[in-house]
Amino acid sequence: MVLSRGKGLNRLSVNDWAPALEAKLNTELSRYYAQPTQITAVEPLEAGLTNRCLRLTDSQGGLAVWRPNSEAVRAFDIDRSREASAQSLVANHGLARQPVALLDEGLLVPWVPGQPLDQCNDDHTAILIDLLARIHQLPVEIETASVDAQCQHYERQLSLTCKQQLEEVKGWVNAQRPAAEGEKRVVCHMDLGAYNIVITPTREAVVLDWEYARTADAHLDIALFCRANALQPDAVIETYCAQQQIKATEAVRRRVLAWLPFADYLALCWYEVGANLYRLPAYKEAANQLFEQLAAQRRG
Template sequence: MTPLNFEAELRQLLNTRLPAVNTAGCHFSPVQGLTGESWRIDGEGISMLARQQTAEKGALGVSRKREARLLRRCGTGLGPQVLAQSNHWIIVEWLTGKSVTNEGFDALNQCGELAAMAAGLHRRPLSGYRLNLQRQFVSYWQQLDKRRLTPAWLRCQQHFLRITPPTPLQLAPIHMDIHPGNLITSAAGLRLIDWEYAADGDVALDIAALFRSNDWASVQQQCFLQHYAQHGYPDEARLHAQVQCWLPWVDYLMLMWFEARWQQSGDAEFLHWGAVLRQRFC
């Protein structure tokens, strides 16, 4: 779909679902991200973000219907408000504030605010969408470049499909993509954006994803767990052990995501990011 078609479809959605918005004065601009384009909508007194459901995003496990459900049920005051929704789009408020830097992210961990935010999310009601990593592994496998597969990789895939995932310590809404680029400091406090991989799952899985995606050293992990125990799951030792159980699952998920994104985009940077994981597993 061309940009003009995007704009026409979004204007129609706004006119239908948000008739009070003057679409004639709105400006539409693309917002780039790792998984494709979203569209920022600016007009008189409004600033919104439109997020599209595409076949590529669906293949990566993204569901805008699920994302909207999580935001409405679990994200109030923590994520952006959902303003409109259709089969192909969700439109959410554009959160104003400052993006968190790597240094700021480390400071949020040190002071405990990051752990408090994560624990706050994990206390929200369940969305009804349970995360199934094994089903996602099957989907990713179908998208891989068959020329890159090895017998060791096949054995690894079979291993993860055969074994039983860790039994959740605490089932809760989990974001699965907490990193500096998805955090905004605002007058209302710390806000979390980009909920496209959020679902219901074990709190320890969300923490394992946080540790791996930010490449945290053990001292940073320990700091987070100490603060988290004050706000969330209280048994720090047991939580640490459960996070360790989930780390191989997170590593394999990251490898498969990088490979699938490379197939979709042709951007060799994804292969570079996944090279160490591929060497380990394959």
């Protein structure tokens, strides 16, 4: 087996790739192909802010992605079991690929060949909103995981100085949130950006990276979707409601706008955790920008 040691691989601990793990993955791939199969090459994937994943080449000529239970998984409050359940559900409805195997050490999923949607030249807004609506139409068969608990998990990892600074905006952010009455519980991707969608050679749109997926309020997912794709909420909501045959467009709009400050605050905390974990200036810069944005909104 060839192990390519790019800069991304150096962020993985020895325990993330070891002979015992390779043997387990060979067993799972052999079961997947129904014939003896071995991993022949491993290389780091540079894309992705949360995960430090590996692309595996096997003796059948296939490709897969190994998503380990790493330090980042613990820091960002990711549950690979919930991720696997979500991806499996969505794959049953043609929007993703079925996972290969869920192990104690992580999740193995197929590599999806094609072009990331954010690198396509065409206007892809319609594709994105269509996928968002289709995901929200899926049967609600995955775990309801609290976004408040997720946010608190991030906050606990921050320095006292950082927590004190965030107190300046946290109370205001929580005051903007919509009431529980009016929630619409649906399957939510929670990070449905164009960077998480691949257009295959047959022009199929495949959604990747289900690590944050859960059952939650559709309006929060729409708010996160708008931020992930730098889209104006009004245009998204109008198209989304038309596709979902929702007549109460203004009610949807109010709830989405009310969720936006929390969506930004959650992202702010996420970037702060990333800054602590990876020591990369880009994470801290993004966190600072979001803080200044929220502080300005609070001041009116």
